[in-house]
Amino acid sequence: MKYRFCFTGLLLLAALLCMAAPxxxxxxxxxxxxxxxxxNQLMGYGLVIGLNGTGDDIKKSIFTKQAIINIIKRMGMALPEATFQQIKTKNVxxxxVTSQLPPFARPGSPIDIQISSIGDASSLSGGTLLMTPLKGPDGSxxxxxxxxxxxxGISFGGKAAKAQKNFTTSGRVTGGAIVERAVNYALPxxxxILFQxxxxxxxxASRMADAINGHFGAGTxxxxxxxxxxxxxxVGFQGDMVTFISDLESIEVAPDGxxxxxxxxxxxTxxxxxxxxxxxxxxxxxNLNLVISESTEVSQPNPLAAGTTVATTKTTLSAVEEEGNLVVLPMGINLGEIARALNAIGATPRDLIAIFQAIKAAGALQGELVIL
Structure with missing residues (x-):
């Protein structure tokens, strides 16, 4: 009998452990x-060429025209000023150009770039970005x-109709930029080491410190x-800061909020x-549903009889109020129970927003209500 009770107790303990929430x-x-x-964020101004007539309107986008003139002069082409004024290309x-310079990036490393039109170009499809310097906040x-x-995305059509899928005025180049200068930072x-x-x-923060001390020792x-x-x-990680950070980052902590x-x-939502x-x-x-409907009734005389056709408008008004369901939500219920209780009274998402606002106003909501 004693062993039977012990065996039953072990089974009960195992069942409780299986039911416990991890x-x-x-x-x-x-x-x-x-x-x-x-x-670190980088940004630059550049030109995309090779567009099939979908570029900027030079007459409206003065900065595009000036950028083209500057590039032509930089390439050593000496043209009269009157020639520059006659530029009417629609292929530019x-x-x-924006990008993110990752930490510890060295010169020669490729990074991704994002290109977005700032003029009135209708599409950047098929274009090629010319050499564009990307600068940081310090101007370097x-x-x-x-x-x-x-x-x-794609965009095509004529004067009367146009079809478009996604956006065609922005694009991306994977590995389209090469790092020329590194940000000076070295691990101590x-x-x-400060973790944010x-x-x-x-x-x-307290749990994180306790977990680190439990893994490496008190005072870490x-x-x-x-x-x-x-x-x-x-002390055991002499000169090897990377290994220490790697072991530290793999420690698991139960976050709170x-x-x-x-x-x-x-x-x-x-x-x-x-x-x-x-x-x-x-x-x-x-809910109170108010329905107002109008119908036209036509009255006309019999054949060969005197009189004229008369049309009258008939208005019908009906009000239907659903039965109010009173649901009592007990203290301390969790998220799933709140959802089941409110769904039981047929509340829609917009109704739930009003209900939560009323519960918060009544002082019964133990938490923060954020309205976007």
């Missing part, structure tokens, strides 16, 4: 960035871009504030976090 953990590399290790478009050139565009060989959380939260990390966690390289409900009344809770509240839902 803790959702996330790697540190997905939660935080190393301070100083980031992308002025564009802005960090990369040079050039190459044929890949436009993910010793000292502290992507989402500010004191609980997540500490949370400075709700966004910053400082970590010092242990405030309870939020985000609603967009324009699109009827509702997103609720898993930690949203409400106090005991009663919700009633009902």
């Amino acid at each position: 803790v959702k953990a996330t790697r540190i590399k997905d939660l935080a960035n190393i301070e100083g290790v980031r992308d 478009a002025a564009v802005m 050139t960090y990369a040079v871009a050039q190459g044929p565009l890949a436009v993910g 060989s010793s000292g502290n 959380l992507r989402e500010t939260d004191f609980t997540t 990390a500490k949370s400075i504030d709700s966004r910053t966690v400082s970590a010092v390289k242990p 405030p309870a939020k409900i985000v609603v967009n009344e324009r699109t009827g 509702i997103v609720m976090g898993q930690d949203v809770r409400i106090s005991t509240v009663a919700v009633s839902h009902g």
Whole structure:
């Protein structure tokens, strides 16, 4: 009998462990960035050539015409000023070129570029970007871009009709720019490394520091504030900062965050976090449908009888009010129970937005209501 009770207890414990919800953990590399290790934005002004009559109108886009003149002069072609004024090409478009310079990019490394028209060009399909210097906020050139565009759209038609799929005034060149200058930054060989959380939260920062200390030993990390966690390289990683960061970023942490409900009344979108809770509240839902219809009745005399045809308008008014359903939501229910309870009363997404606003106004919503 004793062994039977022990066996039954083990089965019950195993069932409870199987029913327990697993803790959702996330790697540190997905939660935080190393301070100083980031992308840098680059931008440049250039010309796209080789367009099939879909470029800028030179008469309207003065900056495109001036850019063409500058390129011709730069190539050493000495033409009279009157000749420049007669340029009427439609195969050129002025564009802005943007890119992201990744961290630790060295000279000679290729990076992707995005090209967008700034004139009145109708399409950049089939065009080629001329050599364009890409500069940073300090005005220095960090990369040079050039190459044929890949436009993910088509556009064709005539004067009376036009068909278009996706956008044809922007394109992309994979590896279309070559890095010419690197951003001076090096990982410290010793000292502290600061991690910046992507989402500010004191609980997540504390859990992250505890997880690092549990993996490398006490005193390795500490949370400075709700966004910053400082970590010092242990003695066992002498001179090998990359290996230390790699091991540190693979540590898993259960992130936390405030309870939020985000609603967009324009699109009827509702997103609720898993930690949203409400106090005991009663919700009633009902709709009033008012229908007004008009019909024309025609009265005409019998054949060969005196009189004229008379038309009268008849208006019918009907009001239908659905029965209000009163649902009591108990305290502390979770996200799934909230959704099932509100769906049970037939609430549409727009109705749910009004219901959540009323629950928040009543002080029963334990969380933040964000309206976009």
